[in-house]
Amino acid sequence: MPGSHPDGLRLDAAPTERPHKTPTIPNRTLNCSSITSGSSSYSQINRRTASYNMSDSGPLPTDGTAITVIDPWLKPFTDSIRHRYDECQKWIKNIDQSEGGLEKFSRGYEMFGFIVKSDGTVTYREWAPGAKEASLVGDFNNWDPASQPMTRDDYGVWSITIPPVKGACAIPHNSKVKITMIKEDGSRIYRLPAWSKRVVQDLSVSPVYDAVFWNPPQKYQWKHKKPARPESLRVYEAHVGISSPEHRVTTYTEFKNNILPRIAALGYNTIQLMAIMEHAYYASFGYQVTSFFAASSRYGTPEELMALVDEAHRLGITVLLDVVHSHSSKNVDDGLNEYDGTDHQYFHGGAKGRHELWDSRLFNYGSHEVLRFLLSNLRFWIEEYGFDGFRFDGVTSMMYTHHGIGTGFSGGYHEYFGPGVDEEAVVYLMMANEMLHNLYPNIITIAEDVSGMPALCVPVPLGGVGFDYRLAMAVPDMWIKLLKEGQDEDWDMGNICFTLTNRRHGEKTIAYAESHDQALVGDKTLAFWLMDKEMYTNMSKLSEFTPIVERGMALHKMIRLITHALGGEGWLCFEGNEFGHPEWLDFPRAGNNSSFQHARRQFNLVDDQLLRYGQLWEFDAALQKTEEKFGWLHSPQAYISLKHEGDKVIVFERAGLLFIFNFHPNQSFVDYRVGIQQPGKYKIVLSTDDEKFGGLNRIDTNSEFFTTPFEWNGRANYLQVYIPTRTAIVLAVE
The missing domain is CATH 3.20.20.80 (Glycosidases)
Structure with missing residues (x-):
């Protein structure tokens, strides 16, 4: 079928990502009053910028190059970053002036395709600047190109408005429709409306899709509110x-x-x-x-x-x-x-x-x-x-x-x-x-x-x-x-x-x-x-x-x-x-x-x-x-205190938890000493060796671990654990 890879699989063009050094972007709090988006419709600064702290550097530049201050490695590319920002602002400004703003511009589905009024009047619009003629055809007019000819404006947008029929919608719900056009060479083509909200495939005839006019008598009634944006x-x-x-x-x-x-x-x-x-x-x-x-x-x-x-x-x-x-x-x-x-x-x-x-x-x-x-x-x-x-x-x-x-x-x-x-x-x-x-x-x-x-x-x-x-x-x-x-x-x-x-x-x-x-x-x-x-x-x-x-x-x-x-x-x-x-x-x-x-x-x-x-x-x-x-996941990056190549052990802390991994294929460790910054009594909150997870149940998840105030692996305290081969445990302070 045209448009598909012959074996039916999607191929990723992009190569495997290679590890490369990139600088850590420091956490900063943005002086929001110093930046505008360059658009009257979008002058409010996005709340996501609040994580950038400028107390050490002063106000950020307002020309779209603030990232070069946050990440100095980008300074050699300031002109490129500024240029793409300027191009974005030019588009937004142009759309503000010509279309009434991005909010209106991005509601094209309320102007193009099929728009149905409450009295059953149907207006259909399609952008097709290369066509010489255009008509709307379908079950409703016996597929007659002469029945509903469309008119074109100066921008290549074709449109037609069809009045209701005997008090009912001009086009019956779920009936097949297409747009037919005459090309510059005089030949006729048929296309599915580009803004179609419903397209079906009739496999009994041939594996070809048909657009249908979708206007059910009962609209879906939403029952539940959207959930809060997840932190993690x-x-x-x-x-x-x-x-x-x-x-x-x-x-x-x-x-x-x-x-x-x-x-x-x-x-x-x-x-x-x-x-x-x-x-x-x-x-x-x-x-x-x-x-x-x-x-x-x-x-x-x-x-x-x-x-x-x-x-x-x-x-x-x-x-x-x-x-x-x-x-x-x-x-x-x-x-x-x-x-x-x-x-x-x-x-x-x-x-x-x-x-x-x-x-x-x-x-x-x-x-x-x-x-x-x-x-x-x-x-x-x-x-x-x-x-x-x-x-x-x-x-x-x-x-x-x-x-x-x-x-x-x-x-x-x-x-x-x-x-x-x-x-x-x-x-x-x-x-x-x-x-x-x-x-x-x-x-x-x-x-x-x-x-x-x-x-x-x-x-x-x-x-x-x-x-x-x-x-x-x-x-x-x-x-x-x-x-x-x-x-x-x-x-x-x-x-x-x-x-x-x-x-x-x-x-x-x-x-x-x-x-x-x-x-x-x-x-x-x-x-x-x-x-x-x-x-x-x-x-x-x-x-x-x-x-x-x-x-x-x-x-x-x-x-x-x-x-x-x-x-x-x-x-x-x-x-x-x-x-x-x-x-x-x-x-x-x-x-x-x-x-x-x-x-x-x-x-x-x-x-x-x-x-x-x-x-x-x-x-x-x-x-x-x-x-x-x-x-x-929404906590600061982990602190890795141990990467032991011989023992195949990795230890790190994140969100107040202690993560301990023993990747060794055949070596278990008793009373293995690991560093931990926060003192206290720790208990296991997750063990990969738990029997209900298909583990061998070698770890007592009721065990308590007490820290000793002695520096170990760069941490202020240490505790000792039993870590069998190929297991991981997560500990939390009580």
Whole structure:
């Protein structure tokens, strides 16, 4: 199918992130009165800037270069940072003057597409500057192009207003519609309305999508308020369609009823929904979007998605949308490609508008109408469906003209500025974040970036791109490399700690040990790297607890715990990885005879009390709930007091807790001395060796540990613990 990779998999263009030295951004409190955004609509400083303290440096510059004061390593690039900030402000000023401000501009869905008045009058507008003629056709007019011809304005916007019919809506609810246009060469083309809110696929005729006029008589009535913005972001990355053990596509309603309670029980406070924006090819994993305003019909109706979000809010769960603005499907009949007959309407023309590795089209972020389309798309998912934020896919591909292909990002700051940067795309991301954070103070935006772009998660008024979080994409690569290429006894404790802490402190990072990328066919999850075929033969509690399964379960818990506690200011888990899902993820496609065998998540394995998967699930639940109680994710960075290569022991403190890890494959330690700053009596609040987590129960969790006032490993006190091989414990002072 056009617009899809032939094997149905999404390929990441960006290379593996390389560890590189970046300065710690000091915590500062901003003199907010000294900065304005340059827009009358957005003069209020974003509250996120309040963490920058200028008591030692005076007021920050107001020209978008404050980040160069906060991070002096950026001073050589002051001109580039100022220029992109100026370009962002020029766009905002232009939109203020020509469109009445970003708030109005980003409500394009109230002007384009189908707008229905209370009396049943329907107005339809579409931007198609390359078309010579345009008509609205559908079931309602027997697909007659002469029946409803559209008129064009000076900006290439076509429109038509259709009066109600006998007191009823001009177009019946759920009837098929299209726009037909005459190209410059005189040929006729048919397209799905670009702002369609409902697109369906009729597989009985052919695998082609149809737009339908969606105007149900009863609008969804929201029942629950949005939850408060989480202090500690614990994200459960989920795909509705795979959320059942059965060999089929799961529905919104089934996810709401069956999966949301599991997520809440685990202790996650946020879900990130993938593959929601309509995509013609299921196996694209949602990354080849064809209709940006339509919620995928394969899972159910728009109202059923609204009910899912509403129920999540009732459970106190924040809901993020995996948004794909980095590229678009190259499909023509059911996508945006060659929409008005040209190759340069929504996208750059020629080679600049093609992503060869992803086989997709690239947006022209310097176009006024493309900005309206994309910014309105963000507003739409918030206003229409109640989403609380976004995870922006493919940010690396957006920000660089080379899209990250063949670029190692070795750490030189010159890689982040200059000719290799797509400034128009960076400015779009700045505008998107500025708009979202000013209109929705509790919004959450996450960037999928492997490049390490400085100031990506710094507010726009300071010269940043404005995201709240970035993904720690080097971390899962490290774990896979360790499991794939080395033995436990060769693991470098210092390198593990370095990779987990090597980030721009002052810019928030979401850590994860594995995500959907590692679950896809062609790769392996941590559980598979650890236990491989024994996941099929020895995960029963009635079978032998083999050395491979014992090691696999122990390290699975330890890897997740140390990544969670040391790796960032947020946490992410892909659906099923919390219990070591025993199968990879592979969507139905020609290469597997359209099988659903691997396009599902077997939650039934967790419920089977005779299997060990439930023990891993129980540990993940305990991990999330321990974090919820102590809040290490929103606490200052950990202090690492020990990285002992011979003993394979790591010790650090964070949020008043003491974390102790023994990665040694066969050596246990009695009365092992570890440093601790705060004196007192300590007790174990989490142990990976607990029997209910599949451990060997060698640690007495009722033990009490008393500090001795003697300096050890740079800490004022020490205490002594028993740490068996391949275990980790977390201690808290009473």
